[in-house]
Amino acid sequence: MADVWLQALLVTDSTVRLAAPLVLAAMAGLFSERSGVVDIALEGKMLGGAFAAAAAAAYTGSAWLGLLAALVVSYLLAMLHGFATITNRGDQVVSGMAINIAVAGLGPVLADAWFHQAGRVPVFGAGTRFTEIDLPFAEAARAVPLMGSFYAEVVSGHNLLVYLAALSVPLTAFVVYQTRFGLRLRAVGENPAAVDTAGIPVARMRYEALMVTGLLCGVAGAYLSIGQGAGFVRDMTAGKGYLALAALIFGKWRPVPTLLACLLFALADALQTRLQGVTLPVIGELPTQAIQALPYLLTILLLAGFVGRAVAPKAIGQPYVKER
Amino acid sequence: MAAGATRPGEAPPPAVELQGIDKWFGTNHANRGIDLAVMPGTIHGIIGENGAGKSTLMNILFGFLEADGGRILVDGEPRRIRRPEDAIRAGIGMVHQHFMLVEPFTVVENVLLGAEEGPLLRRSRAKARAELGRLARDYALDVPLDAVVHDLPVGLQQRVEILKALYRGARILILDEPTGVLTPAEADHLFRILTGLRDQGRTVLLITHKLREIMAVTDRVSVMRQGAMVAHRETAETSREDLAELMVGHKVILRIDKGRARPGAPVLEVRDLWVHDRQDVPRLKGLTFDVRAGEIVGVAGVSGNGQSELLEVLSGILHPTKGEVRVGGEPVLNPAQGRSLGVGHVPEDRLRVGLVRTFPAWENAVLGHQRDARYEQGGFMRRRRIRDVCRDWMRRHDVRPQSCDLEAGGFSGGNQQKLVLAREMEHEPGLLLVGQPTRGVDIGAIELIHKRLVALRDRGKAILLVSVELDEVMALADRILVMFDGTITGEVPGEGADERRIGLLMAGIAEEAA
Numbered sequence: 156m157a158d159v160w161l162q163a164l165l166v167t168d169s170t171v172r173l174a175a176p177l178v179l180a181a182m183a184g185l186f187s188e189r190s191g192v193v194d195i196a197l198e199g200k201m202l203g204g205a206f207a208a209a210a211a212a213a214y215t216g217s218a219w220l221g222l223l224a225a226l227v228v229s230y231l232l233a234m235l236h237g238f239a240t241i242t243n244r245g246d247q248v249v250s251g252m253a254i255n256i257a258v259a260g261l262g263p264v265l266a267d268a269w270f271h272q273a274g275r276v277p278v279f280g281a282g283t284r285f286t287e288i289d290l291p292f293a294e295a296a297r298a299v300p301l302m303g304s305f306y307a308e309v310v311s312g313h314n315l316l317v318y319l320a321a322l323s324v325p326l327t328a329f330v331v332y333q334t335r336f337g338l339r340l341r342a343v344g345e346n347p348a349a350v351d352t353a354g355i356p357v358a359r360m361r362y363e364a365l366m367v368t369g370l371l372c373g374v375a376g377a378y379l380s381i382g383q384g385a386g387f388v389r390d391m392t393a394g395k396g397y398l399a400l401a402a403l404i405f406g407k408w409r410p411v412p413t414l415l416a417c418l419l420f421a422l423a424d425a426l427q428t429r430l431q432g433v434t435l436p437v438i439g440e441l442p443t444q445a446i447q448a449l450p451y452l453l454t455i456l457l458l459a460g461f462v463g464r465a466v467a468p469k470a471i472g473q474p475y476v477k478e479r
Numbered sequence: 480m481a482a483g484a485t486r487p488g489e490a491p492p493p494a495v496e497l498q499g500i501d502k503w504f505g506t507n508h509a510n511r512g513i514d515l516a517v518m519p520g521t522i523h524g525i526i527g528e529n530g531a532g533k534s535t536l537m538n539i540l541f542g543f544l545e546a547d548g549g550r551i552l553v554d555g556e557p558r559r560i561r562r563p564e565d566a567i568r569a570g571i572g573m574v575h576q577h578f579m580l581v582e583p584f585t586v587v588e589n590v591l592l593g594a595e596e597g598p599l600l601r602r603s604r605a606k607a608r609a610e611l612g613r614l615a616r617d618y619a620l621d622v623p624l625d626a627v628v629h630d631l632p633v634g635l636q637q638r639v640e641i642l643k644a645l646y647r648g649a650r651i652l653i654l655d656e657p658t659g660v661l662t663p664a665e666a667d668h669l670f671r672i673l674t675g676l677r678d679q680g681r682t683v684l685l686i687t688h689k690l691r692e693i694m695a696v697t698d699r700v701s702v703m704r705q706g707a708m709v710a711h712r713e714t715a716e717t718s719r720e721d722l723a724e725l726m727v728g729h730k731v732i733l734r735i736d737k738g739r740a741r742p743g744a745p746v747l748e749v750r751d752l753w754v755h756d757r758q759d760v761p762r763l764k765g766l767t768f769d770v771r772a773g774e775i776v777g778v779a780g781v782s783g784n785g786q787s788e789l790l791e792v793l794s795g796i797l798h799p800t801k802g803e804v805r806v807g808g809e810p811v812l813n814p815a816q817g818r819s820l821g822v823g824h825v826p827e828d829r830l831r832v833g834l835v836r837t838f839p840a841w842e843n844a845v846l847g848h849q850r851d852a853r854y855e856q857g858g859f860m861r862r863r864r865i866r867d868v869c870r871d872w873m874r875r876h877d878v879r880p881q882s883c884d885l886e887a888g889g890f891s892g893g894n895q896q897k898l899v900l901a902r903e904m905e906h907e908p909g910l911l912l913v914g915q916p917t918r919g920v921d922i923g924a925i926e927l928i929h930k931r932l933v934a935l936r937d938r939g940k941a942i943l944l945v946s947v948e949l950d951e952v953m954a955l956a957d958r959i960l961v962m963f964d965g966t967i968t969g970e971v972p973g974e975g976a977d978e979r980r981i982g983l984l985m986a987g988i989a990e991e992a993a
Contacts, residue, residue: 334604335595340582342592350578353593353643354564419684469582477543 160301163309166425171309172383174421175320176201176375181406181413182327183371187233189331189408190364191344191470196236196251197372198396199258204229204376206262209276209387211271212283212380218351221283221381222316226373229277233369234362241361255396255397263389276387278380285314285382301434316378323371329408340364344468345473357475375399401454407466416457423450492555494519494651494682495540495571500549502535506891509535511551511707513665517651517699522673522683524693524714526565527703528726528782528947533686534576536703537653540565541573541685553651572644573653582629586622586639586898587611590646607646614645618675619668633758634665643670653684658692660758670696688726690719695923696758702858704728719986720979726781727985734884734907735926737933740957742882743772746941747793752802762788764965765802770910775932775933775942775975778954780985782947785965791915791947794824796832806910818847823908825899827915827945833847833899836888840878843887844869870973876901877925893920900928917951949981963987 180197180240204225212221239250263274270276271469290311296303327411331337343350343360351357379395380387398420406413427449434440490582493516504512510530515597517523526534538544538708540551542560551558553569560566579590587607596603622631622638631639637657644652654673673683675694683852685697693700693714700717702710702725710725747770754763763785770776778786791797793804795817804811804821814824826832845854845865854865869883878890878897888897894917898983903911913932917925932955936942951958956973961984969984971977982984 239785239897315785333600335600338588338592338600339594342584345581345583349581349589349592352541352573352575352579354567356764403919466583 159186160304164304166422167305168309168312169425169428170418170437171313171317173424174417175313175317176378176383176395177417177421178320178401178414179316179371179375179378181402182323182410183375184400184403185318185327185331185367185410185413186340186364186371188403188471189340189344189345189468191468191473191475192236192240192361192365193247194236194368195199195248195258195397195400196254196363197368197399198392198394199251199255200232200369200372201228201354201376201379202255202262202390202392203258204264204373205380205391206258206276206371206376206387208379209278210277212278213270214274216260216280216283216284218266218283218381221278222285222374223382225377226370228374230366230369230374233365237362237365240366240474241358244476247472247474250351259390261386262387266387272390276380278386283381284385285316285378287312287314288318308464311381314378316374316382318343319374320378323362323374324410324414328419331410334405336363341468347470348477350476351475359364361475396448398454400457404467405457408468415451419457420450420453421443423453489623491519493517494554495684496555496890497536497540497554498550498552499875500536500551501547502532502539502544503547509706509957510539511544511705513703513708515681515701515708515711517680517684519554520677520680521678521698522685523694524687524700525703526684526687526690526693526700526722528688530782531703531726532706533688533703533828534655537573537655537684537686538667540566541571541653546627553938564878567647567649571653572647572648572649572651574640574644574655574657576655576657576659578633578640579627580636580639583627586624586626586631587891589628589639590643594647610646611642614642618645620672621643633660634662636670637661637665637669638672638762639974640898643984650988651682653686655686656688657685658689659689660760662760666692668695681934688781690722690781691921693722694719696761702726719988720980720982723781725818727947734956735929735933739938739954740774740936742957743775743939745769745771745808747943748805748808750791750794750803750805752804753788753800754785754792754797755800756788763792766965766967767972768960770941770943772909772941773939774957775944775955775973777952777959778943778945778962779949779952779959779981780947780962782961786945786962787949788942788965790824790827790912793912793943794826796856821869821907821909823906823911824905825896825903825913825916825917827910827979829895829899831886834887834895837886839884840873840890841869841883841888841897842852842885842899845871846902848902848906857978868892872901872905873898876931877924892918893924896920897924897928900931904935906941907938910943911935912943912945914945916944916946917946923977925951949978952980953981 166465180201184194207228208221208225211224213219227245236250236254239245240247260294268273293307293311297307330341339350339360343357347357350360377392402416402420403413405416427446430446431443492515495517497513497515500510500513513536525533539546542563542565551560554853558569560569569734589846590611591603591607593831595604597741611624620638620642622635638782652937653762661669673688677683684747687693697714700712701708701715702712702722704726749768752763753761755761780786788797792799807824809820811817812819830836839937849855854861866883873881876893885926932942942954945954953976959971959973959976961969961981963985964987968987
């Protein structure tokens, strides 16, 4: 019994670790998409942030400067997306894809040029990463059955960025539903003409939304390379940006349901690591590839079957042009 | 005009004054030196046909569009209004024809948007509730505050729009075609609201093309035609007929010689035809008429009274909710099948419906007939053949420049029209539907187009002509049907038609009363 409980705690713990970047990216996407700008470039911004964080941390030896670099790069990529799609009314999917492809290529090339490690940026040394923080009384609590061990294993012992990810959800919900900015954000994605006639500049609102998107994606990227991991490797986001986007759609562009969707995807991911090499009754040992595909299969299943009518912001994907 | 203060005893300055407003859209002169003065505490109507430039003018006043010339004075002071927020600050509010509401928002959220107090919503919500309660009491503007706008009927959605403007402190309220989406009962309630607003000292600008509304609720009225302000009247001192005539105007059209019509068997038979729009408002209310071979039937009326819908139904674009349309005894189901029955259609909006702007003239010349064996062989277009045909038509219909490769959008409006007319007439339709054949066409070309229509008639074809130019209808038609509010109010013979009688019918005054 105790063993099963411990197994469950370990899976939950790794679910939290795996969910953190998804949650950050999904909240990032929520701001952009609620403002009416489709953002498939979450992937590219995360990857760019991951590279920048690793490069800056390796160069300066400071995790904080690494995070700052990730924020700056991801923010600039978001502004590029804005310039292409808001100012110049380009196609949002095309612009997003272009950013993804450009970053996927640029990262390894710059890494190779600067660090000569076959396109990787290893990060080592004291203070170059965000390391696990033990919350107060974690060791003491371990003795308490159930709740205590949960506190020690799952709640405590993550790096700062995980707690930031956890905080991002209630914060997003508050901003979106309780503030002036949130009201205008939701309005501009539904009916930009109404926002315009209410005397609020549509383009500025959308740029402001993208700023938030850029910063949150930067945190997600830094988490991958100097939080969870220790360095940048080619394509290290591995589709997490798209997964976050799927979670956002599955969560109907609302913060809490989106969080739950992220946790579901992360759970599938945590399970697949555990299931590798395990022999199941009747079926026997599953091929590793089939297990690794689990989170992605789950995505397809959920989006195809269980979302119901996804009520996207009505003006999503449409550049705003004043009617004559 | 001196800005600002008025001495006691002196009449107050107009609430809104427009001086010489000019606006161009490309080559289209949408507002031509418009002057307008609206006195405070009055309901001022602006009437004109669709496309007369009313909405453009109001969008300029609200800062949605910027004028190319002229000035705007509010309460006697010159104001630069370049964006909606400038207008809001000057005390101007606008209820748009298509509501500017966020549908999944509640009424309170919609009212708050852009008028919040501080960065958090809590306090704003409380204040808005109190203020909206007060406005509801003062002006009979009851709306359930926590209802989601999407779930409200259009009449209430419109009240939300009015509340939005009043909440922002609008002293001058512009309503653009406010009754288009309302039932008669809702419209009457709206008028009571507007009267209430006026009685409490606010100024209302009512944009409409409906004479009934002008007569029912306004104090003064200004008439626009083709981008120009043509008349100002005290509502009490004018009449429907007077206004109808001012709206439509008189275009000098040369009389053409045509012989007597020799009508044959009916080609088009319309029986009890009803059409409802998306808001379920009836646009055509039980029309019944025939068009015979060898005659031109003209449809006259102030635009917006169902003529456009009539053309769309007859050509198969729009489906009737009730009744039937038969051509040569067969029902018309869709445009392609209509063509196979020999229906030609020169649509009112040639650039949107009649042509593909980015296709060259030769491709446009066979649009809708591209499957015809003359133009297609084994799935391939017979390019040389089509180009020869196109060149021939361009020469005979005087389309300039005579270049088959020029994109349709590159021709002037008049030449685009000649291209469409050439295509539709050269396929020798049994029935030709023509909407506004000479809109934006110069005098010389008008004469040519008219002659060709008469020639087509003399070859035994049936023609239905819809035009807002009364003189055009009178010059061409053998019989004239007059439409008002989705019905045919009367039929007048084309020969020696009495213009006054047509004017009365256009104003919706039935023959018995006339």
